[in-house]
Amino acid sequence: MTRSDTAKSRPRGGLADKRRAILTGALTVFARDGYTRASIDAIAAEAGVSTRTVYNHFTDKAELFQSVIQESANRAAEAQIAVIDRHFHKITDLEQDLIEFGIAWATPMTAEHAKHFALVRQINADAGHIPKEAIDAWQQAGPQRVRRELADRIRQLADRGLLRGDDPERTAIHLVLLVSDVEPSYSAITPTEEEITEMVTAGVRAFLHGHARDS
Amino acid sequence: MTRSDTAKSRPRGGLADKRRAILTGALTVFARDGYTRASIDAIAAEAGVSTRTVYNHFTDKAELFQSVIQESANRAAEAQIAVIDRHFHKITDLEQDLIEFGIAWATPMTAEHAKHFALVRQINADAGHIPKEAIDAWQQAGPQRVRRELADRIRQLADRGLLRGDDPERTAIHLVLLVSDVEPSYSAITPTEEEITEMVTAGVRAFLHGHARDS
DNA sequence: TAATAATTGCCATGCACGTTGTATTGTAGC
DNA sequence: GCTACAATACAACGTGCATGGCAATTATTA
Incomplete structure (x- = not known):
């Protein structure tokens, strides 16, 4: 009685894109439960797919996980780079444009991307049990790629004399x-649009001018 | 043959402080393996204690975990507040003293405190499976308490005219x-003392003056 | 040293889960 | 409709692990 009631709509048909369904379901479950807690059965159910089919597409739970984090990294990186490109193309009023960038950066947190960040937390916690090659690949496809992109944009702003030019990499880290937001989703409180604006504004002001009195 | 070879030195005696031994061992194992992966047997072995004794002191794996994170929060908070008190007492040269504070803040990362931060990562990842009360208690005993302490110190600096006085809470977050350091211990690279100094210096400069060209 | 409490070793139970084999069935293209 | 192949249901195996029960053993205290 535990098998048939978990999968609500299994029309039993639909060949072909099972692999994508599995990856999506696995992302959901891995992000929510973490690697060890996540069971293949739960993933299969979430994907609307038989357990056996999962093993038909992926040899291991480990390989499935690595595929998931790799895809997650790629998707998230694409999205974030898109935000960067969109907002750094037309910088005229530095502070105002950076604030708009920051809002766009911090806002998508509310929808589908929440899963990606939950997965990132899982990776951070489980890093000691993930093969180093997988971690490296993930880092390179995700965070490092985005950071390099942002650093390039900052370098350009420095060339225009709008920012200091020393160590754009670290400047990028500081901006991000x-x-x-701190506090990753304890108590499931979604910050309001106003709170985001306020946080981002304060962050950008600190990024540009710092907190010293005389600045 | 899996039971007797894991515990190297079990003199079989030594009543009394078993509870502390269990807590310490549990911290090690939970921090390394996470809640689900961590087995009671592994914890008992790490603590040099029989499995049965663990259940003699704690009813559940869950209760043991909550005790561990609570103690971890308390210890880490004490240590961090000590660092704050020590460095914010004698502020004369703001930038130089903040840099020294930052170095002291970021340096202990190398020793025993690494475990605490690994545990924090586990909590962040597993937050969805920890009772809300436990999370709240942990937050209050740990991060929130430290942040409030730091905010108070920042408020005092603002009163002395050294920092802006708006929203000391957020200013404290920004400073920290x-x-x-970003990148929680992937590839186990311990930053050198020089690297820490460089990172902290850049961070404090950004905190005080920002990255804008004209500041 | 006697009595009380804590610790241990060992066994046992029950469950959840990863993984595989196999026979069956649905689907796509001829 | 027939064939080749992917998907499924079902069952099964092995394992790891949380948790509990005793009885023997050791430490603490009076």
Whole structure:
């Protein structure tokens, strides 16, 4: 009685894109439960697919996980780079444009991307039990790629004399830190649009001028 | 043959402080393996204690975990508040003293405190499977308490005219973000003392003056 | 040293889960 | 409709693990 009631709509048909369904379901379950807790049965159910089919597409739970984090990294990186490109193309009023960038950066947190960040937390916690090659590949496809992109944009702003030009990599890190929310989703409180704006504004001001009195 | 060879030195005696031994061992194992992966047997072995004794002191794996994170939060908070008190007492040269504070803040990362931060990552990842009360208690005993302490110190600096006085809570968050290392221990690379100094210096400069050209 | 409490070893139970084999069935293209 | 192949249902195996029960053993205390 535990098998047939978990899968609500299994029309039993639909060949072909099972693999994508599995990856999507696995993302959901891995992000929610973590690697060890996540059971293949739960993933299969979430994907609307038989357990056996999962093993038909992926040899291992481990390989499935690595595929999931790789795809997650790629998708998230695409999205974030899109945000970067969109907002750094037309910088005229530095502070105002950075604030708009920060809002766009911090806002998508509310929808589908929440899963990606939950997965990132799982990776951070489980890093000691994930093969180093997988971690490296993930880092390179995700965070590092985005950071390099942002650093390039910052370098361009420095060339235009709008920012200091020393160590654009670290400057990029600082910017991202200051416009991102702390507290990853405890108590499931979604910050309002106003709170995001306020946080981002404060972050951008700190990024540009710092907190010293005389600045 | 799996039971007797894991515990190397079990002199079989030594009543009394078993509870502390269990807590310490549990911290090690939980921090390394996470809640689900961590087995009671592994914890008992790490603590040099029989499996049965664990259940003699704690009813559940869950209760043991909550005790561990609570103690971890308390210890880490004490240590961090000590660092805050030590460095914010004698602020004369703001930038130089903040840099020294940041170095002291980021350096202990190398020893015993690594476990605490690994545990924090586990909590962040597993938050959805930990009772809300436990999360709240942990937050209050740990991060929130430290942040409030730091905010108080920042408020005092603002009163002395050294920092802007708007929203000291967020200012505290910004300071901590900027002097902390990103990348939680992938590839087990321990940053050198020089690297820490460089990162902290850049962070404090950004905290005080920002990255804008004209500042 | 006697009595009380804590610790241990060992066994046992029950469950959840990864993984595989196999026979069956649905689907796509001829 | 027939064939080749993917998907499924079902069952089964092995394992790891949380948890509990005793009885023997050791430490603490009076």
